[in-house]
Amino acid sequence: xxxxxxxxxxxxxxxxxxxxxxxxxxxxxxxxxxxxxxxxxxxxxxxxxxxxxxxxxxxxxxxxxxxxxxxxxxxxxxxxxxxxxxxxxxxxxxxxxxxxxxxxxxxxxxxxxxxxxxxxxxxxxxxxxxxxxxxxxxxxxxxxxxxxxxxxxxxxxxxxxxxxxxxxxxxxxxxxxxxxxxxxxxxxxxxxxxxxxxxxxxxxxxxxxxxxxxxxxxxxxxxxxxxxxxxxxxxxxxxxxxxxxxxxxxxxxxxxxxxxxxxxxxxxxxxxxxxxxxxxxxxxxxxxxxxxxxxxxxxxxxxxxxxxxxxxxxxxxxxxxxxxxxxxxxxxxxxxxxxxxxxxxxxxxxxxxxxxxxxxxxxxxxxxxxxxxxxxxxxxxxxxxxxxxxxxxxxxxxxxxxxxxxxxxxxxxxxxxxxxxxxxxxxxxxxxxxxxxxxxxxxxxxxxxxxxxxxxxxxxxxxxxxxxxxxxxxxxxxxxxxxxxxxxxxxxxxxxxxxxxxxxxxxxxxxxxxxxx
Numbered sequence: 385x386x387x388x389x390x391x392x393x394x395x396x397x398x399x400x401x402x403x404x405x406x407x408x409x410x411x412x413x414x415x416x417x418x419x420x421x422x423x424x425x426x427x428x429x430x431x432x433x434x435x436x437x438x439x440x441x442x443x444x445x446x447x448x449x450x451x452x453x454x455x456x457x458x459x460x461x462x463x464x465x466x467x468x469x470x471x472x473x474x475x476x477x478x479x480x481x482x483x484x485x486x487x488x489x490x491x492x493x494x495x496x497x498x499x500x501x502x503x504x505x506x507x508x509x510x511x512x513x514x515x516x517x518x519x520x521x522x523x524x525x526x527x528x529x530x531x532x533x534x535x536x537x538x539x540x541x542x543x544x545x546x547x548x549x550x551x552x553x554x555x556x557x558x559x560x561x562x563x564x565x566x567x568x569x570x571x572x573x574x575x576x577x578x579x580x581x582x583x584x585x586x587x588x589x590x591x592x593x594x595x596x597x598x599x600x601x602x603x604x605x606x607x608x609x610x611x612x613x614x615x616x617x618x619x620x621x622x623x624x625x626x627x628x629x630x631x632x633x634x635x636x637x638x639x640x641x642x643x644x645x646x647x648x649x650x651x652x653x654x655x656x657x658x659x660x661x662x663x664x665x666x667x668x669x670x671x672x673x674x675x676x677x678x679x680x681x682x683x684x685x686x687x688x689x690x691x692x693x694x695x696x697x698x699x700x701x702x703x704x705x706x707x708x709x710x711x712x713x714x715x716x717x718x719x720x721x722x723x724x725x726x727x728x729x730x731x732x733x734x735x736x737x738x739x740x741x742x743x744x745x746x747x748x749x750x751x752x753x754x755x756x757x758x759x760x761x762x763x764x765x766x767x768x769x770x771x772x773x774x775x776x777x778x779x780x781x782x783x784x785x786x787x788x789x790x791x792x793x794x795x796x797x798x799x800x801x802x803x804x805x806x807x808x809x810x811x812x813x814x815x816x817x818x819x820x821x822x823x824x825x826x827x828x829x830x831x832x833x834x835x836x837x838x839x840x841x842x843x844x845x846x847x848x849x850x851x852x853x854x855x856x857x858x859x860x861x862x863x864x865x866x867x868x869x870x871x872x873x874x875x876x877x878x879x880x881x882x883x884x885x886x887x888x889x890x891x892x893x894x895x896x897x898x899x900x901x
Contacts, residue, residue, distance in 0.1 A: 441485035442689040444750045446863060449743040449782065449790045452736040458744065459733040459759050461752040461766035462531065462775045463488075464721075465695060466714075467680055467688070467704035469495035472860065474683065474706040476896050482860050486688065489748030489857035493776050496853065496893075498846045499884055500532035500774055508534045508726045508818070509769060513833050514847045515811065517840040519877060520855055520866040523786045525837060527779040528847055529734075529814060533726055535772040541724050543579040544600075544641040549628040550613060551648035553588045557615035560706075561682040565647050566610045568679070568711035572645075573607055575719040576600030583631050584609050587624025588617035597635050621648070625665060632674045639822060641724050643675040646694065650680060650687030662690060666698040667765070673822065675725055675768065676700030679714075696751065699728055699768055713887075721770035727818040729766040729826060732777065733759045734814045737807055740835045743782040743791045745865065747854050759817060762826050769818070778854050780865070790865060811835040849881025849890060856897055871897055 450458070468491035475482045503510040510532045518524035548569065556562040576582065580600035585593055595609040628644045636642055666676070676698035678691045688704075695702035701722060703714045714722055731754065736744050746753070758764040769775065782788045812833045817826040840848070852874050859869045875897045882890050 437684055439483075439684065439686045440689045441483055442692060442751065443485050444488070444861075446861065446865065447746045447748075447750055447753070449745045449780075449792060449865075451743055451792045452738040452741050454792065457733055457735055457756040457759075458746055458779075459731065459754040459756050460746060460749045460777070461754060462730045462732065462769065462777075463490050463749060463752050463767050464494055464769060464773050464775055465692075465702040466491050466495035467692070467702045468492060470704040470706050470710050471680075471686075471688065473892075473896060474704070476899050478683075482900075484861050487857055487860045488750075489854055489861070490752070490777065491748075492853050492857045493748070493778070493850055494774070496849065496889060497884075498530060498532075498774050498776060498850070499844075500530050500846075502532065503534050507827070507829060511814075511816065511829065511831050513814075513831070514838070514844060515833070515836060516838045516843040516847055516851075518780055519840060519851060519873065520858065520868045521780070521788075521790075522867070523782065523788050524790075525781045525783060526847075526851060527781055527811070527833070528850060529732065529777045529779075530846075531730075531769065531775045531816075533721070533769045533771060533773040533775075536720065536724070536726065538575075538577070538720065541720065541771065542640045543581070543637055544576070544643065544723065545581050545597075545632060545635050545637045546576075546641075546723070547583045547585060547628045547632045547635075547644045549585045549587065549624050549644055549646045549648075550610075551588075551621070551624075551646075551651075552586045552613050552615050553618060553651070554616050555649055555651045555685055556682070558682060561649055562613065562615045564705065564708065564711070565679070565681050566613065567708055568681075568705055568715055569610050569647070570607050571708075571711050572715040572719065572723075573600075573603055573610075575716065576603065576606075581635060581637075582606050583635070585624060585628045585631060586613060587621060587627075588615075591624040591627045593627070593631065597631075622662070622665060625669070629669045629672060629674055633672050636673070641675070642673060643677060643723060645677045645679065645723075646691075647679040647681065648691070649682040649685060650690040651685050663693050663697050666694050670697065670699050670765065674699075675728075675821075677722060678702040680704040692751075696767075697765065699725075699765070701768065701770070718772070721773040724771045725768040725821045726771050727769045728821055728823075729762070729764070730769050730775075730816065730818040731759055731764075731766045731826075732814065732816055734779070734812050736781070736812045737810050737835070738784070739808060740784055740811050741781055742784045742786070743788065745780045745790070747778040747780060748857070749777065759815070760826075762819070762824065768821075776850055778850065809835055845881040845883040847881070848877055852878035852881060852897075853893065856893075856900075860900070871900060 468488040500512045512530040514528045518526045578601040581597045583597045584595035678695040816829045
């Protein structure tokens, strides 16, 4: 027996130290073997096999600086998603290195609430700008553009037709997946009204309806249906999406809120499975007038790349639920913003004045950039804005007359010159286009931004905090465009923007910064 134990111990040592392991944070294999690692549970003493990390994130190429003389227009779609921030929080809290491609700076910014005023005119959002210094490059400045969606009381919101599409495949059989998903859905169900209808579709080896359309006041029946769900089988994601949209269209409420809510780890492996196939399917379903919310759960095999595509191309939004507190925030406190669109296909186009701007760079929104001609094309899809939602974007600007390594080279054969005769007090002109939730024709708003800069110390707490969040995101992405990546400087700036933090999310951010060297 002693010889047997000796050989077993030797086998385990060779397994642990001789095999190559997966880097949990990046999903990349260390050395060159794709193997699992045998470990021992510290509580039970039982051995188990840790699966290799297979999380996937779409690659992002950081936005470069542009010259307003060569590229006069910057155009992009808004993005209200905040999945990237909660996913980053999960990595940091687990003591793991954050994968660069998991960082989408705009989603970090838009996780937080800002003190923008409510709209007071005919449009469903207010427009807010602020211009100040850039803390990570001493010769640069930052322009903040913020939209605040109208906060509509629940009693005034249209009835909802919600179809929950729940992944019950074998990969969901973990505590932070299907069990957390069930508890999260119960939070959302509590917000439903009698005028709302709920259906539940599940998918594993095949897809099926487990709850026919049910009134929102039948909360016990709806919650019981969630409680009865169990994980097992492969993942027929495409078939489930087809069935969920079919059910939503059969029960479509004219001038109502028609939405499919997908809850999954994104690990589709049966039926429509490639990102391109999923993109085509969801673009086709978008034309039905049914909106989309994507909820991500779990870790280890999490497929962020697939879920982001679903939300981006399906008139949707996307959140990552890392714990029950996040479920309570997104599905409870922010239910209206998450589930009720007040504007769709919201686009922003900005023209910088070369008299004052030598170069500019949009921070984040890499996968939301549009061609200049897409701005007026109503066939081009863009982001939606929910009731009470805010959206913020930052541009880094190199003013004229300063030295910077980031300014694009001058053209040799194309003559360009600055027009000094007009618009001397204007920094930029920004245009917005949006459609009503049930509309097909966009409405345009035009705003002129004055060339008036505040010192960073005199800027608003929101500006300071937004800047700190962006700075931290750029640090995590190992951006080549930041000269200063000091965590202590980021933390100091964030702490100066801690006002309006009743729920403690800003203070939590400071702790995350503190945890990263």
